[in-house]
Amino acid sequence: MSIETDILVIGAGPAGSSAAKHAALNGAKVLMIDKKSEIGTPKRCAEGVSKEGLKTLGIEPSSRWIAKELTGVKFISPNGTSVWLNEERVKLPEAGYILERKIFDKHMAMNAARAGVEIMVKTIATGLKRSEEGIIVSAECMDQSFDIHTKIVIAADGPESRVGRWAGLKTTLKPKDMESCAQFEMARVEMDDPNSIEFYFGSVAPGGYAWIFPKGDDIANVGLGIITTKTDKTAYEHLLEFVSNCPSTQNAQPVELNIGGDPVGGMLKKLVTDNLVIVGDAASQVSPLTGGGIISAMKGGVFAGEVTAAAIEEGNYSQKRLQEYQDKCEVEMVKTFKKELKVKNYLLNLSDEELDSIADAFKNTEFERISTKEIIKVLVKVSPKALLKLGKLF
Amino acid sequence: MKVNEWCMYCGECAGVCPRSLIEVRESCLIFNENECKDCRICIQVCPVQALSKEE
Numbered sequence A: 001m002s003i004e005t006d007i008l009v010i011g012a013g014p015a016g017s018s019a020a021k022h023a024a025l026n027g028a029k030v031l032m033i034d035k036k037s038e039i040g041t042p043k044r045c046a047e048g049v050s051k052e053g054l055k056t057l058g059i060e061p062s063s064r065w066i067a068k069e070l071t072g073v074k075f076i077s078p079n080g081t082s083v084w085l086n087e088e089r090v091k092l093p094e095a096g097y098i099l100e101r102k103i104f105d106k107h108m109a110m111n112a113a114r115a116g117v118e119i120m121v122k123t124i125a126t127g128l129k130r131s132e133e134g135i136i137v138s139a140e141c142m143d144q145s146f147d148i149h150t151k152i153v154i155a156a157d158g159p160e161s162r163v164g165r166w167a168g169l170k171t172t173l174k175p176k177d178m179e180s181c182a183q184f185e186m187a188r189v190e191m192d193d194p195n196s197i198e199f200y201f202g203s204v205a206p207g208g209y210a211w212i213f214p215k216g217d218d219i220a221n222v223g224l225g226i227i228t229t230k231t232d233k234t235a236y237e238h239l240l241e242f243v244s245n246c247p248s249t250q251n252a253q254p255v256e257l258n259i260g261g262d263p264v265g266g267m268l269k270k271l272v273t274d275n276l277v278i279v280g281d282a283a284s285q286v287s288p289l290t291g292g293g294i295i296s297a298m299k300g301g302v303f304a305g306e307v308t309a310a311a312i313e314e315g316n317y318s319q320k321r322l323q324e325y326q327d328k329c330e331v332e333m334v335k336t337f338k339k340e341l342k343v344k345n346y347l348l349n350l351s352d353e354e355l356d357s358i359a360d361a362f363k364n365t366e367f368e369r370i371s372t373k374e375i376i377k378v379l380v381k382v383s384p385k386a387l388l389k390l391g392k393l394f
Numbered sequence B: 001m002k003v004n005e006w007c008m009y010c011g012e013c014a015g016v017c018p019r020s021l022i023e024v025r026e027s028c029l030i031f032n033e034n035e036c037k038d039c040r041i042c043i044q045v046c047p048v049q050a051l052s053k054e055e
């Protein structure tokens, strides 16, 4: 058996479905494959997105895939001091939602199908070679092995990302650029405010942070991400410790365990080659500071879909033609990611005591009234050396 | 490489293998053992310590 298409999208996560939909809407014949038997399951995500992000993508929020609307955010230092920003204290344009990713991902794939995309589930890409017309991808579905002949491949294969490597792109990540994450979805979580997300900093999660993202009045994703070069314990061991020490989870019970890698080193340098582009986690299109990648994966997907469809129409699938995709991603993401990397490195340089002093200094602050100068004053007092590394951010 | 029963096929190990030797299927992991340089990066990053080296 062999299949022919204009564009083959490998991976049906947010990046793949977004790319496939926009390529089809722009006139290309698109096939999207995913190795999973159920798109979106298991989830590897804390499910937080910003309202602004969905709005920019033109996605109407739907009660089918929104678990919770958020109105606040709380930062908790190692000794438990919290800085709480909610709509009463500060304008939060970045307030957001907690999704039901298992439904959201399926919903996005369904939208791609409605745009004309053909979808194959339980279908894995196992290799790739070049041909005169484009690329031949070897694939397997159940007991069938077959070739897919395509002019362009969109590699949306997530953090494990091997497709780009087959085409010669450097997508392998160093352990320092991959957060190792573990999370429980839990019931009986006791939160001060079930509409606020909580971030816990310091040695609780070396190289990353721990989170409690509420999904219902007593339901939450409780998880953390660590950099494994900074600790001898696994993410799961850190999670067990966090859950047993955190006041909010003393009576909480898990109903689900999620694990996975989050590529937080900043967007990869090269995203295109002849006949192929990489998108989403495969391209490290993830906020280095928060580890959030749903919105940026989908933005990357829009660009990838539009540019590849235009390339198909023009009959030019060269790296030079596809470079437009990379250029768009750079404008949209790279500057912000670079700033975020600086802030993250600053935070990671602080000791637990320094984080406690910052939280203490800001705990009663009226953020709408405080000036940048005053914020810097506090940070200088806490750690001038670390602040230097932040450079010109404000 | 020994893949323990509690592997959850998240793919993090595959993302960091410098030689791209790990294929993650929906519910199995395939290693190309012949090319493995024993760097153990895959073992180090696994969130649940599901990999161990068969000595």
Ligand SMILES: Cc1cc2nc3c(=O)[nH]c(=O)nc-3n(C[C@H](O)[C@H](O)[C@H](O)COP(=O)(O)OP(=O)(O)OC[C@H]3O[C@@H](n4cnc5c(N)ncnc54)[C@H](O)[C@@H]3O)c2cc1C
Residues within 6 Å of the ligand: A010, A011, A012, A013, A014, A015, A016, A033, A034, A035, A036, A040, A044, A045, A046, A047, A048, A049, A123, A124, A125, A126, A156, A157, A158, A159, A160, A161, A181, A182, A183, A223, A258, A259, A260, A261, A262, A279, A280, A281, A282, A286, A291, A292, A293, A294, A295, A297
């Ligand atoms: C614990 C954790 C918490 C997170 N929390 C958040 C959060 O709160 N907010 C946020 O915005 N982001 C979060 N992220 C990041 C977010 O989940 C990802 O950035 C997002 O899923 C990226 O989408 P994607 O489409 O690029 O990749 P994925 O969603 O990983 O999709 C890739 C798809 O490719 C398929 N695939 C892989 N290889 C093949 C192959 N060879 N053949 C066929 N199919 C293949 C996979 O089955 C998968 O369905 C979190 C990540 C982790 C690990």
Ligand code: SF4
Residues within 6 Å of the ligand: B006, B007, B008, B009, B010, B011, B012, B013, B014, B024, B029, B045, B046, B047, B048, B049, B050, B051
């Ligand atoms: S990182 Fe661990 S749990 Fe994830 S696929 Fe690899 S061995 Fe399995």
Ligand code: SF4
Residues within 6 Å of the ligand: B016, B017, B018, B019, B020, B021, B022, B031, B035, B036, B037, B038, B039, B040, B041, B042, B043
């Ligand atoms: S030990 Fe190193 S080379 Fe071998 S599979 Fe693991 S990461 Fe790859």
